[in-house]
Amino acid sequence: MRVVLAYSGGLDTSAILLLLREQGHEVITVTVNVGQEDDMEGVEEKAYKLGAYKHYTINAVKEFAENYVSKAIKANALYEDKYPLGTALARPLIAEKVAEIAKKEGADAVAHGCTSKGNDQVRFDLVLKYYLGDDYKIIAPVRELGLTRAKSAEILRKHGFEPPGAHKKYSIDENLWSRSIEGGELDDPSAEPPEDAFAWTVPPEKAPEEPLVLKVSFRNGIPVAINNEKMDLEKIVKLLNRLLGLHGYGRIDHIENRVVGLKSREVYEAPAALALIESHRDLEKLVYTPKELRFKKLLDQYWSDLVYQGLWVEPLRLVIEKAIDELNKWVSGDVVMKVYKGSLRIIGRSSEYTGYSEKLIDYDTGWYPSAEEAEGFIKIWGLHSLAAAKARGLNNL
Incomplete structure (x- = not known):
C-alpha cells in the first residue's frame, strides 16, 4: 500500500515512518513549511534515511500568511480571548497539501501523528476527508496504537536510529x-x-x-x-x-x-x-x-x-x-x-473613515444638545426600563 505521511521530522512521525515501512508500505513523506524554523533539507535527509520512498518539501509560508493569517487578523481571532489559533490555522493548510500529494502519487492512504487527546486529529481528519473522500484510508498510529514518546524512541533505537528530541522537556509546534x-x-x-x-x-x-x-x-x-x-x-x-x-x-x-x-x-x-x-x-x-x-x-x-x-x-x-x-x-x-x-x-x-469628530466631542467649543433635546432623549431612552422596573416592584436596584 502506498501511504502519504504528514512528516515533521520529529520523534513521533519518524517512528511512524519506520512502523509503516515495517508493515511493508511504500511511504511518501510530506513536510509543509508554514514558517517553522526547521532545517528543511535536514528533515528531507532524515526521511530518506528512515526509508521514505519519496519526499516532498512544500513552501507554503506565503500562502499561510495571505490566505489564513490574514483572515485571523480581520476576525480578531483569539480562541477564548487568549489563543491566536496558530496551530489551528496551519493544520487545514497542511492537510490540504498532504491530500494534493496523495492524489498526485496515486496513494491508497494518508497518515499523521495526531493523538486521541488532541485537537489536531479533528483538524486533520475532517480536511482530509473533504479532499479525499472515503476512498483513502486515514492511518493514525499514535491514536491507534497508543504510541507514547518513550515507545516512539524505542522503535527508532530498535532500527538503529537516535531518537530526535527524545530528551526534550516540551512538545513544540x-x-x-x-x-x-x-x-x-x-x-x-x-x-x-x-x-x-x-x-x-x-x-x-x-x-x-x-x-x-x-x-x-x-x-x-x-x-x-x-x-x-x-x-x-x-x-x-x-x-x-x-x-x-x-x-x-x-x-x-x-x-x-x-x-x-x-x-x-x-x-x-x-x-x-x-x-x-x-x-x-x-x-x-x-x-x-x-x-x-x-x-x-x-x-x-x-x-x-x-x-x-x-x-x-x-x-x-x-x-x-x-x-x-x-x-x-x-x-x-x-x-x-x-x-x-x-x-x-x-x-x-x-483613519479616513473615522466616525470620531473632535468638533462634536470637545467640551468647551463642541456641539451641545439643547436642554429640551437632552431631557427628551433621556425620557424616551429609559421608558421601557422604567416601566418594567415599576411593574415588577423592584425597590432595591
Whole structure:
C-alpha cells in the first residue's frame, strides 16, 4: 500500500515512518513549511534515511500568511480571548497539501501523528476527508496504537536510529503565527512556566529600558506597512515577532477547553499575532458604528470557535468570512503602539473613515444638545426600563 505521511521530522512521525515501512508500505513523506524554523533539507535527509520512498518539501509560508493569517487578523481571532489559533490555522493548510500529494502519487492512504487527546486529529481528519473522500484510508498510529514518546524512541533505537528530541522537556509546534509549548513541567497549572520554555520572547524584566514605538498601517483590515515602510504580511509578522519578542511581549499562559472535552494548560508565544489583533480591534472602534462593533464581536467569536474546533470545512465559516470581509472594507488607517517590558499600549490611531469628530466631542467649543433635546432623549431612552422596573416592584436596584 502506498501511504502519504504528514512528516515533521520529529520523534513521533519518524517512528511512524519506520512502523509503516515495517508493515511493508511504500511511504511518501510530506513536510509543509508554514514558517517553522526547521532545517528543511535536514528533515528531507532524515526521511530518506528512515526509508521514505519519496519526499516532498512544500513552501507554503506565503500562502499561510495571505490566505489564513490574514483572515485571523480581520476576525480578531483569539480562541477564548487568549489563543491566536496558530496551530489551528496551519493544520487545514497542511492537510490540504498532504491530500494534493496523495492524489498526485496515486496513494491508497494518508497518515499523521495526531493523538486521541488532541485537537489536531479533528483538524486533520475532517480536511482530509473533504479532499479525499472515503476512498483513502486515514492511518493514525499514535491514536491507534497508543504510541507514547518513550515507545516512539524505542522503535527508532530498535532500527538503529537516535531518537530526535527524545530528551526534550516540551512538545513544540511552531509556525509563522505562533509557537506552542506543551508538556513537562507545564502540565502543572499552578506552577509558573520555566524560562527555558520560551524562545521568541525575552523575560519582560530583562527587556530594554527604552520603550519601542511602532506604527502599523492597515488597508481593508490587513497590515500593509510598519513605520510607513510597505511590506507583505509574511515580512510584517516576522519583523514584529522579532522586535516585540525582544521587548518581552507576546507570552500567553492559560487554561484552554479542548474539542475532545479536556481542559489543558497551554503556553504560547505570539508577539506579532497579539499586537496586530490588538491594533486591528482598536482601529475597528474608530470606524465602526456601535451596532457594527457589537455585531462584529459575535462574528469574530463564532469564526474563532469554528477554526479552533477543526471545522474549517463548515460552510458557515465562509458565510461569516463574507460578513467580516465586508466590514473590513472600512478598517483602513494607522495605529501607533508602545511596547515596554512585556506590555503593549495603543497610544494613537487615525483613519479616513473615522466616525470620531473632535468638533462634536470637545467640551468647551463642541456641539451641545439643547436642554429640551437632552431631557427628551433621556425620557424616551429609559421608558421601557422604567416601566418594567415599576411593574415588577423592584425597590432595591
